[in-house]
Every structure is written in C-alpha cells, then in structure tokens.
C-alpha cells in the first residue's frame with residue numbers, strides 16, 4: 001500500500017522537516033485547548049471537521065516539539081506535489097501488481113488518476129472503493145460504493161477465513 005497523498009496519522013514541521021506522530025501532537029493540542037472538549041463536530045470523510053468560528057477564537061496551534069516551527073498534517077494539499085520518491089514507489093508497486101485497488105479517492109487530481117491510466121495501459125484491472133463518482137469510473141473493473149472502513153474491515157474478515 002502506498003499512501004500517495006500521505007496520511008493524517010502524521011504531522012510534518014514546515015521549518016525543520018521533522019515528522020511527528022499525530023498522536024503525540026494530539027496530546028499537546030488537547031492540553032493547550034481544553035475548551036475544545038465541550039465542542040461537538042462531525043468528522044468528514046477527508047478527516048476535516050466543521051467547527052463554528054467562535055470555537056476557534058482561542059485555539060492554540062501546537063508548535064513543532066523539535067524547533068518550535070509550524071506544523072501541518074503529513075498530507076499533500078492542493079497545489080503541492082506528491083514527493084518524487086513516493087511516486088516512484090507507487091509506480092514500482094504498480095509494475096509488480098496484478099491489479100490496483102483505490103480506496104477513498106475521487107481521483108479528481110491527476111497525481112492519483114495517472115496510476116489508473118498506467119494500470120489500464122498494462123491491462124491490469126482497477127477496483128475502487130469510494131462513495132461518489134470518480135474520474136476513473138469509465139475504466140473500472142469493479143466499483144464498490146460503500147464506506148471504506150466498513151468495506152475493508154469486512155474484506156479483511158473474509159480473507160482471514162480463507
């Protein structure tokens with residue numbers, strides 16, 4: 001598995017480049033923002049949560065434990081590029097694979113969609129687990145329009161039985 005656009009389980013410092021686990025930063029975030037414990041917010045599929053503006057007026061942003069710099073989730077945001085080594089790792093994985101499984105992406109940005117195009121050129125089936133339309137819908141061998149976590153859990157359970 002290659003997390004092409006990174007994952008929210010990690011946090012990267014924009015100043016020193018050090019990677020931290022989200023869990024370790026979460027401890028600081030909670031300690032510095034006790035008022036957030038009384039706020040309720042529904043989590044979106046992308047990990048975002050919508051909060052009312054007044055909930056954020058006193059929000060303290062945790063700083064990098066290493067250098068005090070600015071932290072961001074270890075994900076590729078719009079306008080950023082996927083790191084070259086990650087693209088190469090995904091490309092090598094595609095070459096060695098029999099098929100491609102895309103989980104939880106609309107594939108609307110080319111950085112992910114290109115792997116579906118490359119798989120199609122190699123005659124490899126592409127399967128997507130995603131709620132909603134994807135850019136690759138016309139080329140899919142199978143589309144499973146269900147919540148990802150639920151589907152992967154069920155799939156893992158079935159694989160363990162075999």
Ligand SMILES: [Zn+2]
Nearest residue numbers: 013016064067
């Ligand atoms: Zn830092």
